[in-house]
Amino acid sequence: MGNEGIGARVLRKEDKRFITGKGRYTDDITERGITHGVFVRSPHAHARITSIDTAKAASMPGVIGIVGGQELIDGGVGNLICGWMIHGKDGSPMKMAAYPAMDPAVVRHVGQPVVLVVAETKAQATDAAGEIEIVYEELPSITQLSKVLEPGAVEVHPETAPGNLICDWQLGDEAATEAAFASAAHVVELELEQNRLVPNAIEPRAAVASYDTGEDHYTLNTTSQNPHVARLVLSAFYNIAPEHKLRVIAPDVGGGFGSKIYIYPEEIVCLFASKKLGVPIKWVAERTESFMSDAHGRDHISKARLALDSDLKFTGLKVDTIANLGAYMSLFSSCVPTYLYATLLSGQYALPNIYANVKLVYSHTVPVDAYRGAGRPEAAFLIERIVEVAARKLGVSPVELRKKNYVRDFPYQTPVLMNYDPSDFITLMDKALAHIDIDGYAARKADSERRGKLRGIGYSSYIEACGIAPSQAVGSLGAGVGLWESAEVRVNPVGTIEVLTGSHSHGQSHETTFAQVVAQRFGLPIENVNIIHGDTDKVQFGMGTYGSRSGPVGLSAISKALDKVEAKAKKLAGHLMEADEKDIVIENGELKVAGTDKKIAWHEMTLGAYTAHNMPEGVEPGLVEKAFFDPINFSFPAGTFICELEVDPGTGVTEIVNFVAVDDFGTIINPMVVEGQVHGGIAQGIGQALLEGCYYDENGQLVTASFMDYCVPRADDLPSFAVDHIEVPTPNNPLGMKGCGEAGAIGAPAAVINALTDALGTEDISMPATPEKVWRAIQATRPAMAAE
Amino acid sequence: MYATNYQRATSLDDAVAKLNAAEDGKFLGGGQTLLATMKQRLAAPSAVVDLTKIPELKGIGVDGGTITIGAATTHAAVAGSKEIAAVLPALTGLAGSIGDPAVRNMGTIGGSLANNDPAADYPAAVMALNATIHTSKGSYSPEEFFTGLFETALDEDEIITKVVFPVPQKAGYEKFRNPASRYALCAVFAALTSDGPRIAVTGSGNEGVFRVSEMESALGSNWSADAVTGVTVSPDQMLSDMHGSAEYRASLVSVLAGRAVKKAG
């Protein structure tokens, strides 16, 4: 078969269709009689809707119908849900305000959908949308996170969440942590901002909704990372239709980064309207709509304190964070700044006492939810910044301070719930130091100085948690769903294999990597394996792809199903060759009797399973197996990143000149695919550090609503990354995989800001560290340089 | 985008006739500004009259001391012109810094100048080199032509036909890109012309492209980077937005002017 199994750098099977323009995205899907939907959105951050006059629009050419929020209520459409219940430190449940798909009375962020217009063409729908007259009574708004909790601040949901506080949540032992500070030899403090980010998947969100009157059945094609969850929620909470009357298909999807996990108002409204108006409806977001309606990411402000003893061992960490959830609580918004954040605050360190207090708050902004990394980038940034600052303040090398405090004995139980997988943090750091050529750094810095540039180096040793699990544990923490995965392996009579998985690929390369695992098992070429996903009519069930769970959880389910296939195949082969099934080995597409020259080809066995002319006693015909996998723990990828950069003091421009990432992802199926994931993640992490900032003005307007103002990283903003890894498999899943999809975005921001603050000689700079901010920092510290 | 009528003009007269016949017509160059505006429904001309196929608007000529560029010449054509590069590489470099390849393959010098975006590149070259802008009705010096943000001396039915650049002794262009849009946040064109040194700044002026006479006179006696980096411009005349405050832009003018002079050699 050549080397196409686990560990092989196989080119991607899916690229043929993607690079030849044959991908099939939601916008490529059409139906007889398709119509087009356009949403009228709120231009205000906060306003009461006085009246909506649709008369003129309704009579315009091509207009089929107009649907507003009141019709959704009258039609019994349920409010959107947040699927993770958390409780505050006083035991009270989070204060979740009603989140109607389209509120007919009040708007609470710019871009909130108010009315759907459906017409024969998109241009007609857009024309008509422009003629809908909505009278708003503008109300004061609040969008700046630092002001949300101030006494007397404007309230987003005064009845449900007075003072904008959703939940005052805590984790860890406060008294023990305070005691650690009381006896500390050194205390280091830092204030941090996690800038708000817009996910910006290359394919905007889209939906094609249709209703079949003959079957009383809905179909939704949509840009989803988890179509089964979408169907479940649409059915159980939004009352669109029971699950067996609703098919959700997520065809090719052009990126998600978390933003396509959630079930948004637009999909719900399109489904509802398709039945009400009796036409299939397509809606495709414009880029600016994406900016104003896709769930945003991050947006924290934090205060952190680190206690150290006289031997420079960390003894305590205390964190106070305010996390902005926007105007409504999105599907997983409550768990991101809590169970996906505070649980990772121990970083790679033996840190005996940790206490975190997180205040989750409302504001008049787009809802905030998981975005690549979801909680872990915020945790990694905090701990890796304060450790670097501690090293500088205490005059020790940041490398030595980290090494002194790394966890060395595994499994390691942190004081914040997590039980870490085995890894080797020292080796991760040492490899990264070798790649960056640390011994040559002093000479490189001197050379920069000769050229009038400021050079800096920064480190980040991150750890994160993937494959949120096990279901029982997350259930006890408030999750509304289980977080297992399912798989079905169908071996066809001719021996080719179809794998149906509940994971969903929207850039992750499952069609290749999942096929590699199957191919390895039976010694078959990957072209004989097809991966099927993203359709609730085809795949039994699935929890979808996010949190880097497709490898650790999705592939584990496949692996379990393969175990069952293998067992049955051996039984059949043993029977056909009159040998004991225990003596059968499967290699290179053949089933052999060990120690003899007896063998049959894989396809002979599979055909036998389907002709069923000669089956062992009591064995059913066919060769199809299913499995569900519920992990016994999270998996814990970790790594060390080192960033080296140069600042032009005249302009404040930062250029990243070297960037090294050494990760431990456990078992790697395809190094090329993993490197791609790391590259993309680092790009987004550098984007967060230097380029990407989402801003609202004092009137609550989103001022970064297009690529003219919101700066995503481009190739020329980035250096060539040096990416390497070690493989310490996790014992907690059959393949030993830890997950790699988010690591880059988690580890990179701290490495960049640590390098930048090293270059500048000040800790006082916020993300994104734009040229003007850097220039101002230089002005403040060394004005002479900034004038050259 | 609203529906519109596309019309292709074959000559200058034909273009003017078509424009005047339309209820609310607009000339169309490469469409890299106009079409984007129409797509956002910020403009809704009843007709667009395409100028790019008119023969007298095409072509590049380098002759003795001047460079002549037809108004419908694309940024890519200027960027790739060996003839221009031989005498004025600062100009090919400027054209090559505009947008991305798709923008450069469509966008034209005439469209860029007619639009007079305060963050556009060409106005800096035109101003610093004291180029002459020829139109269907006459010709303009840069000072006459650029009248304010997105404002020019052009009449509604007036067509830019060509731009004539005198070749300077030295020239350098230093562009600081807006990180998001990649337009000029601040850019300085420095030239030593037959009338002496000229420094033009784009991307930063609150009335569009402008000259810095103090820097020009400093360079008159001492053509060196040091002569200009010490000259400061007032933040009061600068644009200010989320990508760069007036103070930052004012500082960039001095820094970039020094680098532009250094590049010019």
Ligand SMILES: Cc1cc2nc3c(=O)[nH]c(=O)nc-3n(C[C@H](O)[C@H](O)[C@H](O)COP(=O)(O)OP(=O)(O)OC[C@H]3O[C@@H](n4cnc5c(N)ncnc54)[C@H](O)[C@@H]3O)c2cc1C
């Ligand atoms: C993504 C992007 C990035 C860009 N980056 C830059 C940049 O970095 N620097 C920069 O300078 N520009 C930039 N631009 C703008 C680009 O240079 C445009 O090409 C230019 O501004 C307009 O030229 P056009 O030929 O496309 O004109 P059009 O868009 O067709 O027309 C613009 C205006 O000029 C008028 N017009 C066109 N031709 C003539 C003529 N011959 N006579 C009279 N009026 C005319 C039109 O009626 C219209 O009002 C960018 C554009 C895009 C889309």
